[in-house]
Amino acid sequence: EAQVTQNPRYLITVTGKKLTVTCSQNMNHEYMSWYRQDPGLGLRQIYYSMNVEVTDKGDVPEGYKVSRKEKRNFPLILESPSPNQTSLYFCASHPSAGVRTGELFFGEGSRLTVL
Amino acid sequence: AQKITQTQPGMFVQEKEAVTLDCTYDTSDQSYGLFWYKQPSSGEMIFLIYQGSYDEQNATEGRYSLNFQKARKSANLVISASQLGDSAMYFCAMREPLRGGATNKLIFGTGTLLAVQP
Numbered sequence: 001e002a003q004v005t006q007n008p009r010y011l012i013t014v015t016g017k018k019l020t021v022t023c024s025q026n027m028n029h030e031y032m033s034w035y036r037q038d039p040g041l042g043l044r045q046i047y048y049s050m051n052v053e054v055t056d057k058g059d060v061p062e063g064y065k066v067s068r069k070e071k072r073n074f075p076l077i078l079e080s081p082s083p084n085q086t087s088l089y090f091c092a093s094h095p096s097a098g099v100r101t102g103e104l105f106f107g108e109g110s111r112l113t114v115l
Numbered sequence: 116a117q118k119i120t121q122t123q124p125g126m127f128v129q130e131k132e133a134v135t136l137d138c139t140y141d142t143s144d145q146s147y148g149l150f151w152y153k154q155p156s157s158g159e160m161i162f163l164i165y166q167g168s169y170d171e172q173n174a175t176e177g178r179y180s181l182n183f184q185k186a187r188k189s190a191n192l193v194i195s196a197s198q199l200g201d202s203a204m205y206f207c208a209m210r211e212p213l214r215g216g217a218t219n220k221l222i223f224g225t226g227t228l229l230a231v232q233p
Contacts, residue, residue: 033220042119042206042223058220090160103150104221106160 002027006091006107013081014115021076021110023091029105031094032074036060036087037109043090049074081114088112117142119207121224128197129232135182136192136227138207144168148210149190150221151181155203163205166190194229202231 004025013019025032033048035058045058049068063085065077074093078085088111092104118141128134140149151163166174166181174181182191194201205228208221 040225042225043208043221044223045220048220088158092160103162103165104160105162106152109158109160111158 002105004091004093004105004107006089006110008110009108010111012113012115015082016080019078019081019112021078021089021091021112023074023076023107024072025074025091025093025105026072027093027095027105028071029093029095030071032068033058033092033094033104034064034066034074034076035090035092037090038087046076046089078112081112083114086112086114117144117147117209117211117222119209119222119224121207121227123227124225125228125230127230127232128194130199131196133193133195134197134229136194136205136207136229138190138192138224140188140190140207140209142188142209144211149181149183150208150210151179151190151192152206152208153201153203154206154226160206164192197231199231199233202229204228 007022030051034046035043037043044060046064047058047066049055052071055066088109090109091107094104120139147168149166153161164174164176164179164181166183173183178195180193204226206226207224211220
């Protein structure tokens with residue numbers, strides 16, 4: 001089954017304790033990205049990757065890091081989480097730019113609370 | 116800058132009736148894509164429908180149709196024969212044009228919470 005898998009789905013942590021949210025896709029997609037969803041703001045892109053070892057900042061990258069060492073994996077790293085990073089996080093993937101619709105395939109979301 | 120506006124924070128509709136969720140967009144590009152996603156209370160994002168800026172016909176997918184008015188820059192979602200399972204948050208989104216080096220980022224609106232009443 002084609003899917004994007006995120007872990008953990010739910011996490012409560014404390015300020016300053018490093019954490020990683022993993023993301024894996026089995027569709028051989030080139031593009032992967034991370035979004036955060038906050039009430040009244042919709043979804044905003046944090047980071048994206050166009051292929052292995054190619055990453056760049058989205059609209060709200062502060063406080064986050066990513067890596068793309070393998071095509072299927074795109075972890076999101078919070079080196080020193082703060083309460084303003086409490087949010088619902090989505091990983092998404094997409095095949096190459098030649099595909100007509102450009103539909104993003106989303107993971108199920110990871111709800112993070114930073115105390 | 117590209118922007119998506121959804122002016123209806125919440126809406127009610129009676130079961131079996133049709134409902135229109137509004138979406139307007141702002142872009143200076145000629146080539147773009149418009150999407151609608153559904154987010155039920157469980158949180159996942161479900162793709163509903165896509166409209167390309169050069170598509171001459173309005174997109175339809177089952178009970179979902181997209182009322183695309185390019186001159187007005189609107190891309191309203193129409194759900195026919197509403198069902199209780201349609202109760203969810205609905206997001207309109209626009210994709211940045213696919214050109215060299217594009218991020219394929221989706222720009223989302225703030226969403227409309229739809230409640231279907233029996």
